[in-house]
Amino acid sequence: MEHIIIIGNGIAGVTAARHIRKNSNKRITIISAETDYFFSRTALMYVYMGHMKFEHTQPYENWFWKENRIELMNAYVNKILPDENKIEFEDGSHLTYDKLILATGSIPNKFGWPGQDLKGVQGLVSKQDLLQLEQTAPNNKVCKRAVIIGGGLIGVELAEMLHTREIPVTFLVREKGFWRGVLPMPNATMISNHIKEHHIDLREEEELKEVLSDDNGHVRAVITKKGEEIPCNLVGLCAGVRPQIEFLKESGIEYNRGIMVNRNLQTNFSNIYAIGDCAEQREPVGERKAVEAVWYTGRMMGEVVAQNICGNPVKWNPGHWFNSAKFFEIEYQTYGWVWNNPKEGNDHFTWNGNDGRSMITIEYEIASRKFIGINTFNIRMRHEVFDKWLNEEQTIDHVVYNLRDACFNPEFFKEPYHDIKSQFSNLLTN
């Protein structure tokens, strides 16, 4: 029986395993050094906030693995020996595979800041990070202030987490406006304001220069680019993530930022695949980035690699981009592409609900009026409908006038669609 080894028990690896099991009888082993069982990384914040216990983040009950004949191993893989089809563990033991899937995920970015390895300086990616955070920042007596570096999705989650324990937070963001590298200005400004409303000390256009140590090698303060010294007990490094690939160094598997894969998700060894956060596309698809560290991409790659392994070669060719997040109380969804500044020949239409929470921004092509993408804030939209509109290459006019068909808000919610339409019509007539 063919033996499939999967390194990494995150969404990518586990989806691959599930689909391989659905389509075949192959022997499947999943290896991870992080946890015994698959858990949802995106839910780490809810454990710290007391919404859930850690076991609630596990999407499958423990019987699931045995019942589906998926073997689990908790071990760290030190090395890969592609010529012998073997992997080597920390203790020197080996395991042989017929096909290998690398789904090793990410680690937090560090940019060589002085003091970045001090105690009390950490990212928020793994379960171990969560446990460490419980030690460093259990409450506001132990942790009198936290400084978060980097205005991305994990940074705002960390801010919300600390906020629930009433720990004062200073949040350093490089751009003017939160997540401005991705969000158009009106969106970014609204989120910035919302973060500040939660008494987060948000510092825009500010960066980390150096982390200062106390006598025990623990962080004491940070110094910012503008030269301010901010005393703190925790530094949250949230300036993005990068693929976790150090253990591949001498394996001969090609990598750049991530593990290089072709459109079939194969590495330079035909029986080794890479999926999820750790993979880098040799030929990125459409407007997508070469490395996409998002949940959905990991899942979809898992689905595709399973087909390839089960003798049904398919290319990685994902559909329209979509994503979602939550900034404190503001839910965000996006379908298609909305760039932080409209692409050449495009423009943005923005509707503002003026309640500090709800907004939509649509990107469209000026000449053809083709709809390119939408950002929505606190208005839930139906994925299926936008997927259809994008396939049909609808115009912005069609989208705005039929927005109600895409409504996914709970029943009885106040509907903003009429207001959106009238603002849009006013723009057209002016």
Add this chain to the structure above:
Amino acid sequence: MSTYQRNMALTGEPPKALNTGQKVGSAIGLFGLGILGLSIFNITFPNKALWLTISLSMIAGGIIWFARSQYKNTQPGIKNNGVWFKSISSRGLLGWLSAVGLCGFYIVLYFYPQYLGQGSDGAANTGLIGLFDPLSYLLKGQPASQWFVYGVLYTIAIISFGIKFLMKYRHNRYERLRTYSVMFFQTAFAFLIPEIMAGLNGDLPYYDLKNVWPLNYYLFDQWNVNGLLANGSVGLTLLLWGIVSIFVITPILTYKYGKRWYCSWVCGCGGLAETAGDAFRQLSDKSRKAWKVERWLVHTVLVFAVISTTGVIHSYLGDGSKYWLSATTFLIGVAVFLTLLLAFIWIFKREELKKDAKFGAVGFLVIILSFIAMHFFSQTDALFFFKSHEVRSTYGFLIGSIFSGVVGTGFYPIMGSRVWCRFGCPMAAILGLQQRLFSKFRITTNGGQCISCGNCSTYCEMGIDVRAYAQKGENIVRASCVGCGVCSAVCPRGVLKLENGPLEGRINPQDVLLGQDVDLMDLLKK
């Protein structure tokens, strides 16, 4: 990779203490409860009406004060911070203590009302029940009973915790409307109207208009039917209303809106679970095993309810001279009705039943029919070897008192707020069957947006593993879903929407989710 080796426990001490306002609120509420407590020990209060008013206002006021202090400095949004750190809501010491206290209260209420001061044989009430006499006289001109006391406390709980829930979910209109609805139905339909009607028609049995058989298992008991009929057209109307409720209104509304129209908008048990029980919803068991137990248990109770009611009605119908329907016709009618019902389900919905459901359905029908047959041929009052009234009183004891009261509410802090609704309620079983098979209601999942975080499953009071469906892009069509809408509210990615829609495509298992390669999706759909 040294961090992997480090073995640390989650030792955080997040702020979970009460703020000053919450402490004041608790003190006020406990003081109000304390007055009731003292009255149990027969401390006589000089002016009962005054002390009762003080006590009840303090209980309600304390709860509302507590809620206000908890939410006033927060922004509208999900409020589950610290739920799993607090002793009361995470099966800690406080949780267990309150469970013991609640169970104790129910046992005394159901079985030892004399300790609460219920006067028997015409003696005046004393103690706690005596304290409620003034209110009872005001409403219906009769002394209070243990059920009156319970009714008042129950209504106060739904109203004050309802107000708390309204503050907690002030950003969500579905939750708000639903809560106004349960508060209204409890206050008007379960409490004021029946009590006042009883006052106007001295001997009219208590009739909660929204309580449908089989939840209201004594509806067809002889004393109740006679009591209703003795009250002329009012009583007859009520009896007919009871029959129309279960055979006409319920099926229509459940078809259009799912069982939620009843379970989380109207029902009193549901009302208490959604308000006072809200703090405990996360404690329901989500395991596959619990689901299995649930399916067998709740349907067994339903069968028990059907047999018990059939037996009871049969036992007093006689030859038809008294009630226009004879016992024989009645039995044949029930047997034919049940057989037709099952045949109908079998013919139209067989594919949608799980294997054990088919097995169970046939098994249950055989049991019921054999009971009826035995009954029929023996022509005595014996059901099997029990007497009908024994079956009925066992039902009343086991299901009506122990299950719905002691376990159902007493176990809130241990097994979550819907133990009764999920494992025991025969009404929920009927509505659930219909919801699964003949209803427009479903919870739609939003394409590929789920991140498997688990908030929905954690906060589903019915113990449905919502995430298991959502992460597969499959709609949730489950018999037990009461449509409380909380899964949709807590989802941080806007994945879930409760809605009524066409029957076609309602159940939609998917292999690959939206957002994937279009060709691959087509390939797998083949």
